[in-house]
Structure formats: C-alpha cells, structure tokens
Amino acid sequence: MFLMWPFPGNFAVNYDVCLMTRIQKMSLDYHFKVEQESGSSMHAFFGFNGTAGVWRVSAISEAGGWKDRTTVEDMDLAVRASLKGWQFLYVGDIRVKSELPSTLKAYRHQQHRWTCGATNLFRKMAPDIVRSKGVSVWMKFHLLYSFFFVRRVIAPILTFLFYCIVIPLSVMVPEVSIPVWGMFYIPTAITIMNAIRNPWSIHMVPIWILFENVMSMHRMRAALTGLLETMYVDEWVVTQKLGDHVREKLEVPLLTPVKPTECVERIYVPEVLVAFYLLVCASYDFVLGAGRYYLYIFLQAFAFLLLGFGFVGTAGPCSCP
DSSP: OEEEEEEESOOOSSTTSOHHHHHHHHHHHIIIIIIIHHHHHTTOOOOOOSTTOOOOHHHHHHHTOOOOSSSOHHHHHHHHHHHTTOEEEEEEEEOOOOOOOOSHHHHHHHHHHHHHHHHHHHHHHHHHHHHOSSSOHHHHHIIIIIIIIIIIIIHHHHHHIIIIIIHHHHTTOTTOOOOHHHHHHHHHHHHHHHHHHOGGGGGGHHHHHHHHHHHHHHHHHHHHHHHHTOTTTTOOOOOOOOOOSOOOOOSSOSSOOOOOOSOOOOOOHHHHHHHHHHHHHHHHHHHTSOSSSHHHHHHHHHHHHHHHTTOSSOOOOOOOO
C-alpha cells in the first residue's frame, strides 16, 4: 500500500525578497530534494509535513488519527502510519505556492516548534517503535537512530556546542588540538549535497552554513526542551506571515498580511552575547594564540551580530504592552 502526497519543489514564491528567505529556501530544498526524494526512491521512511500533502483516509484511520500530543502532529501521524505498514511517495514535479516567515522572530518560533516537537515525539514514540511488530528491525533502527536520534537530537546540540563553543574556546587552551578534518568534514559534506541538487545556489552555501550555526543555538534549546519535557514543551506560537507572497486576484486572499505596528523588535540579546564571546575568542587567537581558527570565528561572530541586531529578515510587529 502506498500513501501518496505531492510536495513543492519551490517552496518560496518570492524568495528574492530578503536574504533570510533565500537561506530558508536552501534548507527546504535540502529537506525535500535530498532527504525526502532519497527516502522515497529507497522505499524508506521520511517525515510527512503539512504543505501540499495528500493522505489516504484509510491510512489516517488505521494509524489512529491526528493527535495533538506534540507540536509536530504531521510527523506524529507519519511515524504511526509507517509502523502500520504504510509507505510514502515523494512527487517532486508538482509546484504549489506558499510563504515563508519574513521576520527572524517568526522563524525562531517556527524552528523551536519543529525541533522541540520532534524530540518530544522521539521520547513518546521510542517505546512504541521498539515494540512494533509490523516493521523490520532495519526500519526500527532507521527511525530510532537516523531519523530521530541523529537528525533531531544530536545534530542541533552538536552543531552549536562544537562549532560555536568548543572550537572558539580551544584557541585559549594550547593543549587542545582539534584536527582540521574535524572542523570541515561535516560542512563539506553538507555543501556537496546542496551543490548537487542546487548548483545555482552554490555561492550562498557559506552564508547558509553560518546562518544555520546561529540557528543551532535555538534548535539546541528546543531539542533539550522536547527531550526533557520542560514547561515550554507544548508552546505553540503561530508563525506570522507578512504577506510578502505574490497574490492572485481572489475575492478572499489566502494569506492576510499582519498589520505593522510602531513597536519593532530588532535586537536579540542571546545572539549578541554569543557574538561578543566569539569576538573575544577570535581576537585572542589572532593576537596571542596560534592563529589557526580566528578567520572562521570572526565570520561566525559577524553572523551572530547580523542576526542579533536584526539585519537579516524584514522588520515586523512585536508584542507590545
């Protein structure tokens, strides 16, 4: 049996509006073209997400229906359906119109919801996956280790701790020596996979990696929140859209733009604090250290500063008293 849905090959309609939107499109292209397309071609599991998806009603019923126990109800249903023997098909030649968050604040909320929900689903579903009798041992291993543990738990935590904390701190400890391959093999592998499917975006890959390293700070917090089930595990903030999409001449618009207010959040303190830490480490390496990593750390600090002072994304409304 096959559970079929088409996915968008081009997620952002007007992705030249700002740098953040183009970077988001690169992340989604990697998600659709690498993860989902490869999973479909190998008849392996890949997560369902709610944009332009088509479900069989019998699959939803057999899996137990939609549940609101996590903030990733689409992924939850997909995992339960896969344990019932349903398979998934990616259709990449269908195009739909959608809209990405235009403000950094909205994007942070979206990434928190996705990451926190995925790790919390891992906590809730791990026993069911182990006990499931309808799938192979290989399928269980793929779900538990590759899909959940590596991609949803280890990846966000390791990215921030290693590239934004350990490497900068190591320049102040001469006894610590990080091999060059340890710094470059993961970014290089990601670059190659993006370049294969997105050769027209190869010039954006370094910027994309720096942006993703900044976002890993929020994803790490979200991953730990979902894994430990802290008080913010069920926090649901609807992603605000500013109406930056191309509208058709409809009587009722599909997406209504948010009316801007005079109160605009443009400074994000966590990013600024990390940028200050990185600048200290880079300056020390340049002046007193071995001079091995200062160029990378300066670039990373610059990325944190850009996002910390709101130079990425459009200006949007904030919650005013």
